[in-house]
Amino acid sequence: MSNPRSIYQFKINKIIDHTKEIRELILELTNFPEFKFKAGQFVMLHVPVEGAPKPALRAYSIASTDEQKNGFKLIFKFVENGVASKFVWGLKGDEILNMTGPFGKVFFQEPPTEQIVFLNTGSGISQHFCFLESKMKQFPDLKYKLFFGVRREEDIYYESELKRLQAQLPNFEYHYVLSRASDSWAGKRGYIQHFLKETQYKEIPTTFYLCGNGAMIKDVKQQLLEVDGFDKTRVWAEAFD
Numbered sequence: 001m002s003n004p005r006s007i008y009q010f011k012i013n014k015i016i017d018h019t020k021e022i023r024e025l026i027l028e029l030t031n032f033p034e035f036k037f038k039a040g041q042f043v044m045l046h047v048p049v050e051g052a053p054k055p056a057l058r059a060y061s062i063a064s065t066d067e068q069k070n071g072f073k074l075i076f077k078f079v080e081n082g083v084a085s086k087f088v089w090g091l092k093g094d095e096i097l098n099m100t101g102p103f104g105k106v107f108f109q110e111p112p113t114e115q116i117v118f119l120n121t122g123s124g125i126s127q128h129f130c131f132l133e134s135k136m137k138q139f140p141d142l143k144y145k146l147f148f149g150v151r152r153e154e155d156i157y158y159e160s161e162l163k164r165l166q167a168q169l170p171n172f173e174y175h176y177v178l179s180r181a182s183d184s185w186a187g188k189r190g191y192i193q194h195f196l197k198e199t200q201y202k203e204i205p206t207t208f209y210l211c212g213n214g215a216m217i218k219d220v221k222q223q224l225l226e227v228d229g230f231d232k233t234r235v236w237a238e239a240f241d
């Protein structure tokens with residue numbers, strides 16, 4: 001693992017705007033030979049603040065495989081009046097970004113259960129995509145189910161990346177769940193927490209990974225842990241707010 005006290009510098013290889021509110025940065029390490037992390041971890045981005053002696057620090061989950069040692073991808077969701085959001089959406093591509101890390105203790109549990117369920121909202125796909133990309137070679141035959149909560153059709157992103165994983169994983173399903181879909185949306189509607197039953201988690205040994213919105217995480221935990229008495233060592237969560 002890399003040293004969380006060092007400042008790692010990254011150049012921006014690519015900026016991808018998936019939607020109006022979702023920006024991905026593909027980053028390459030420049031000042032150390034490597035940056036090692038474990039799937040599930042996050043970095044702290046040092047955001048320069050005009051007139052302030054110190055940068056503002058914000059956490060971002062690494063979105064790419066932990067096999068890569070010379071950089072990674074980060075996915076950002078725009079927050080109105082947010083310090084980091086303003087900085088990230090103002091980037092031109094020639095900046096050097098300072099980061100510390102890796103941090104975090106939400107890891108993929110091994111040996112894994114027969115089924116893995118990922119529930120994410122907003123930019124929470126970052127941690128789950130990292131788990132999938134990092135673990136799929138080692139555990140190709142597990143049942144993976146991913147529920148991706150967004151508001152409207154225009155907020156859908158990362159579908160080509162999920163399709164790419166699906167082509168390599170025979171038992172990987174993903175579903176976008178839209179809370180404010182138009183009338184023509186033929187897919188799932190509502191909130192991802194309403195689709196727990198579809199995973200048959202009471203019959204199939206399952207581990208849950210939840211990432212993103214704190215209210216979603218609270219609801220899912222309440223159902224699983226308080227209502228169903230589900231084993232708490234099989235529910236892992238990272239709240240982004």
Ligand SMILES: Cc1cc2nc3c(=O)[nH]c(=O)nc-3n(C[C@H](O)[C@H](O)[C@H](O)COP(=O)(O)OP(=O)(O)OC[C@H]3O[C@@H](n4cnc5c(N)ncnc54)[C@H](O)[C@@H]3O)c2cc1C
Pocket residue numbers: 042058059060061062075076077078079080081082083084085086104123126127238239240241
């Ligand atoms: C472990 C961890 C990992 C994270 N990983 C990611 C990631 O991969 N991608 C990502 O986009 N974010 C991630 N976050 C959230 C991120 O750290 C910032 O909080 C977020 O980007 C907002 O920062 P900001 O400086 O733009 O807004 P701020 O200046 O901190 O906040 C501005 C205003 O928005 C409100 N606010 C702050 N955060 C949110 C939010 N998430 N949703 C709604 N309102 C909010 C605040 O209450 C405040 O009023 C993660 C957070 C944690 C704790």
